[in-house]
Amino acid sequence: MGNVEEEIVSIISDVSGLNAEDITPEKNFFKDLEVDSIKAIEITVAIEKKFKVSIRDEDVPKITTVKEAVELVSSLLNQKK
Amino acid sequence: MVKVDKDIYDAVIIGAGVSGLVCGCYLAKAGMKVLIAEQHYKPGGYCTSFKRKGFTFDAAAHSFGSYREGGNMNRVFKELDLDKRLKIKRYDPSDIIITPDYKISFWNDLNKTIKELQKAFPHETKIREFFDFMSSPKPAEMAALRNKTFKDLLDKYFTDNRLKTILSVALLINGGLPPSLLTAFTGSQIFSEFLLDGGYYPDGSMQALPDALAERFKELGGTLLLSSGVKKIMIKDDSVAGVVLEMGDVIHSKYVISNCDARQTFLKLLGRRVISEELFQKLDTMIPSLSMFVLYLGMSKDMASLPKPGCTAWFLSHYAIEDMYLSSKKRNAGNLQEFLLRVSPEGESVLAMVLAPFRNTRYWINNKHIILEAFIKKIEEHTTPELSKHIVYKDAATPYTLYRYTSNYKGAAYGWESILSQFADPDFIKPPCCQNLYLTGHWTTRGLGVAGVTYIGYNTANLIIKKERLCYN
Secondary structure, three states: OHHHHHHHHHHHHHHHOOOHHHOOOOOEOOOOOOOOHHHHHHHHHHHHHHHOOOOOHHHHHHOOEHHHHHHHHHHHHHHHO | OOOOOOOOEEEEEEOOEHHHHHHHHHHHHOOOOEEEEOOOOOOEOOOOEEEEOOEEEEOOOOOEOOOOOOOHHHHHHHHOOOOOOOOEEEOOOOEEEEOOOOEEEEOOOHHHHHHHHHHHOOOOOOHHHHHHHHHOOOHHHHHHOOOOEHHHHHHHHOOOHHHHHHOOHHHHHHHOOOOOOOEHHHHHHHHHHHHHOOOEEEOOOOOHHHHHHHHHHHHOOOEEEOOOOEEEEEEEOOEEEEEEEOOOOEEEEEEEEEOOOHHHHHHHHHOOOOOOHHHHHHHHHOOEOOEEEEEEEEEOOOOOOOOOOOOEEEEOOOOOHHHHHHHHOOOOOOOOOOEEEEEOOOOOEEEEEEEEOOOOHHHHHHHHHHHHHHHHHHHHHHOOOOHHHHEEEEEEEOHHHHHHHHOOHHHOOOOEOOOHHHOOOHHHOOOOOOEOEEEOOHHHOOOOHHHHHHHHHHHHHHHHHHHOOOOOO
């Protein structure tokens, strides 16, 4: 879980330019992290590529915080095991 | 001649296209010492204008969008204090799409456009829903469409192929792809920039935009070098160290931002030894967008039968949009079926364009005038039978001309093709081959068009500003 969070924070940091320490679990992508359409796409695509998972299209709009993204990816990784 | 400071620059930008200029303005506003090197003698890239025989022609970009309150262009212009310097007018309707059965206008008042479409296609019940989504898509909803094409999106709302074609023709000509290949994101971006919030034009010509940006950049302390191509990006210890100009000057810099063609950036300016084998292979298989054939006409009088000055008209002779794309790839004098036509706001000059492939230099040298004459005949057939009697100046830009002026690979009009496999690729914003190298503009796989590259320029600058822990406000 720890690694998943670190990797996701690093992806968000790369795409948004924000410092990793400012990207805490409760942060809202759209209200706090200035994530717009293209950045939302870039983050989703990068997460899928990094963890080799595919997020269902209908699940994408449900993710609003960093914590929710970490939880979703962790559960997808568990399913893969 | 602008004097190059022998000191180290914080950032050097290669290319004074709109994206490079916007990026430069933001970096300079944040207090960085910035130099832009442009190969051409004027700034703007595809957003330049030129004068011939007293007529002013926009070279390629001929209007822009996203200038509504809260739109990307609006925000950038306000933040850079350009909104009050530039006189920008919006034309109404901004666009008119003419097919064998319909004539649909895109009005500044969206409701009016929706009603017009509902009247023409009464069996389609989701027109308003589609426009609502296009007007303000939520980021998460767009992310859910990351693997979808614009056709997938259209199919969710509509069944009538004629309507889908009417809603896609501006994307084909201004994005280079049919809806079945164009990413849903880029399609939505073009749709909103050109049809929902389009039709803006600066006083004078499109050149006013890059000129105002260049002026502002210099005011903010930036150095703009024109007629100064870049020969090499210097690398030291896995990080960029500056650039070498074609004329030999060495400019040291912490960051290098390339606003020029991506293949040139990697293969010529960096060189085969700097980039990874993986990136080299990728560059070899990636597809550039199609180019354009642009017709420029100077008229001796206003022609009532032409579209209203300032309005962009799109002509279609059938509805098979996929076939239009396929025939664009084999463009010749005999297949000029769909095209864009625009009379300049002052009513004197006409610009018309079709998609075209690069082929080779010789083809265009041999065929430029044949296609030019065929294009004029086509316009006469469609709208203005007496057109050629009133032409006092005619010329055209071929894909080779576009390449020659902008160095875009194969005269590509929109960077890489906006297909799903070439979309939002991290290698094209912050390449992993060396530190402190960034790309900006339409080769970043993140969007195109004047408003698209303006956003990308703003975004690239922001990545650097945040990294440097600076602030531009």
